[in-house]
Amino acid sequence: MDSAFIIEKSVFIVAIFAVTMIMAMYSTWAERKVAAYLQDRVGPNRAGWGGLLQPLADGMKLFAKEEFFPNTPNRFLFIVGPAIAMSTALMTSAVMPWGDKLEIFGRTVILQATDIDVALLYVFGIISVGVYGIMIGGWASNNKFSLMSSVRAASQMVSYEIAMGLSIIALLMMTGTLSLKEIAAQQAGMNWNVFYQPVGFLIFLICAFAETNRTPFDLAECESELIGGYHTEYSSMKMGFYLFAEYANMFISSAILAVLYFGAYNYPGMQWMVDNVGVNAANILGIVVLFIKICFFIFFYMWIRWTIPRFRYDQLMHLGWKILIPLAIVNIMVTGICILVFK
């Protein structure tokens, strides 16, 4: 392992970290702006041009807030909760293929922090750990509403993970690999998986909403029943971490959606660009394209949030267990038959 490799990876990891944080930061701004625009308001517009400094102001406010601890028997877990939520939200970005490759100083730089061949399993594993942040935080708060919220979050995660995994199986049967890099590469041109797996995409999308605790599945923090849910007792930057983790998760799951189903960094005419303009230009455009797709999905998350009201808890469970899981299984069967017949 040469030193250039280590430098390359370090720079790349720091860049990914920074980009994830900035995206999460500006998602909070975008959320408020989108919410306002969908409701005929203008949203934050005092801090900086168009309110662009609002996330900084929010962060400063959260840092300056009092560190409140409830009268809880377990102070350690109370601190660990938001830390888990945040770190799991950031860990998934390690295996994302942000682009194909760049050629810098004669070196071929793969635009991925690490290309492990079970990347997809890794992503799902980390996302599943994410619920521990909510569970531990809610439990350590010593508050019945927080506890209710973490119970809800846990059961919601468990039931939607099954449907999500099943919808992915249908995709894996087609791609034949768990490596996100290869899945991305297979979708070159307009060969996007969404055209072959529309039902699987729909199931995955719904489950992604549930996994990130976004409306209409935000039962873990429904204000009208549970005050703030698992972060009721939190203040200052610990609260900020929970909120930040939600937006970081949103960014990551948008990235997964774009990579798995919407062709990742591929765009029509990419091969032509590589041949005629150059590898670097083509791939930088690819990164931009991927970010446009991610931004669209982030917008879609917000658009849904301000359109659809929250489910009742039994409806949520009904949808997860009685509709999505059977549908995903049928989808697997249909995919299997199609592969058998057409290939």
Next chain:
Amino acid sequence: MSTAIQNISLSGKKKQVSNKEMTFLERMYLVAIVKGLWITIKHFFRKKATIHYPEQVREFSPVYRGRHMLKRDEQGRENCTACGLCALSCPAEAITMKAEERKKGEEHLYREEKYASIYEINMLRCIFCGLCEEACPKDAIYLTLSKELVPAQYDREDFIFGKDKLVMPLEMALKNTQLKNAN
């Protein structure tokens, strides 16, 4: 021709509610969700209803009643004679005053022989109904068209406006006289 009372719809908007079973497509809700998304995205591009307050000010009604003013006459003397009719007519009991007799040498300050040494309106109580203005026999108190609202304060005492804030400034009275003479 006679219609059953149940079927009459004077507004023409009567709609029979049915409790029929939803079809499979309706139970999937996907069509309804897409319709909902279409509605919200239309609002995204719609003109915003917000008035950016400090920069833009909402238009006031032509019969708008703004902050009170105790008037002066053409020679700059205070009109008020502290008769107390405004306080009597005030439904919110916002006005208090204390009368004083005009001394020799104060004729250029007060028009009548009696004047209000203290005149206070509690702006937290005032409902801007304008009854004080109607009751006043000396044309002293007026609700102006001033767009200046009562500013926010930290203490309740700060909302009690005395003569320093209510009486028309002397320059304004003299200017009005000049304008009147010029016409």
